[in-house]
Amino acid sequence: MPILTLDAGAFDANTTAMMNYVRGVGARIAPHAKTPMSPALAAKLVAAGADGLTVADGRQAAVMLAAGFRKLLLANEIGGEAAGRRLGELLRRYPDCEISVFVDSPAAVCAAAAAALAAERTLACLIEVGTGRAGARSRDAARTVIDAVADSKGLALGGVATYEGAAVTADAAETLLRVDDLCRLAGEVLGDVRARNPGQQLVLSAGGSAFFDRVIAVLGPVCAADGACTLLLRSGAIFFHDHGIYARALAAMDERGGFSPGASASASFTPSLRVFAEVLSRPEADLAICGLGMRDISFDQGLPLPVGLYRGGRSLSLPQNSRLVRLNDQHAFVALSPGSDVAVGDILAFGLSHPCTALDRWSHIFVLDDAGAVRRVLPTFFG
Incomplete structure (x- = not known):
């Protein structure tokens, strides 16, 4: 991770x-x-x-x-x-x-x-x-x-x-x-x-x-x-x-009725990229620190969005109002409601704010099937 x-x-x-x-x-x-x-x-x-x-x-x-x-x-x-x-x-x-x-x-x-x-x-x-x-x-x-x-x-x-x-x-x-x-x-x-x-x-x-x-x-x-x-x-x-950025763009496209007649652009496309990171520390009741930073994910069009929580390979309910509030080079600061069930060793999944400035940080892309299992590992060729 x-x-x-x-x-x-x-x-x-x-x-x-x-x-x-x-x-x-x-x-x-x-x-x-x-x-x-x-x-x-x-x-x-x-x-x-x-x-x-x-x-x-x-x-x-x-x-x-x-x-x-x-x-x-x-x-x-x-x-x-x-x-x-x-x-x-x-x-x-x-x-x-x-x-x-x-x-x-x-x-x-x-x-x-x-x-x-x-x-x-x-x-x-x-x-x-x-x-x-x-x-x-x-x-x-x-x-x-x-x-x-x-x-x-x-x-x-x-x-x-x-x-x-x-x-x-x-x-x-x-x-x-x-x-x-x-x-x-x-x-x-x-x-x-x-x-x-x-x-x-x-x-x-x-x-x-x-x-x-x-x-x-x-x-x-x-x-x-x-x-x-x-x-x-x-x-x-x-x-x-x-x-x-593209979630906002497709919502705006729907507002102006610009996509196919009778179809919603927002509903027609699904975010396909996520970055998974481990919870490293719970130093405060309302804070989780994950092993994810500016070296790993895009932030030029807004901070990433927590979209999933996993423990021992099982999916758990993501606590309401969870949000990423700050990134360092190697740390992500996730604000939680006090009492949220997030523990050291849990895995948080983050949705990207901009794919173009996230993919270029990675030498490999792990391709998941419908069950969330890794089926392929694809190399990238940046630089």
Whole structure:
């Protein structure tokens, strides 16, 4: 202890729910592999219908290429020309791979051209528009990037991309306005790319795990009107879900009626990840200290949530009002009602507040069956 576990049944059910949703709205999905960096879980998603995988950098691409995946979306700028050459040298070892990269400036286009030259192949580029993070900030800026790609040897205009999650503000209503505005900008830039590539199959990519409903609502009609464009989501965390940021996001999606007609997003997905930790000390009547800390679990989107109590392999009722109030490097401070039946040696299970910043703390994921028994141990490949 502590250990990170994945409920296999919950993961499979989440996969089914998301794949059914994507098919129902006429889109495709290339799940972001950065969340678990697990080729075994990536293979399950591809087998379930994913249209390739998304990666964030050359390291992640190298892992997935070595694992046998051949269709990747590198959802990020490469860096400078030296980084482009390194990526190109990697791609040259996998001549059968299909990969697209993001570009948001003439400098990024130069890096992509360096990658294409080193790879000795044509490289597809998606024009990234954005706010709050990377991405061309206006249609005019995007047109400059389009021109640079069109004028560069070894590059091809593959479509447009954005990340609507970067539009989030503290105000929910303002956030939705910004998300929709960003999606509309992506749709306009797609028209500019289409003008340079009549008849060619293009990709319009967006969609994290919080606002994919707005991506579908705004960009679905754009792709349908184009007639030769694939709307490609990149959601990754949704397959794991959580007790924090995505629990709140799906509740908000339900409030705006954004999920499938007659279906609740919150009810369609189940948190699949838990961290189990042993109670080390009961120094006060209303306090339990567990062997779990900031080195083991995410806390950037709120503290973990106690969700289960076990003693001698048996599940006990979790005392009401139990809550984690503080984390040190190796200790978790759990507030209890006085008299709560929690003893040294008991095991507490904690739900995550953010899967993406918890999985990367672990070299292995323990996969549980419906009875809570460990059936597989999957390595992760971060860094």
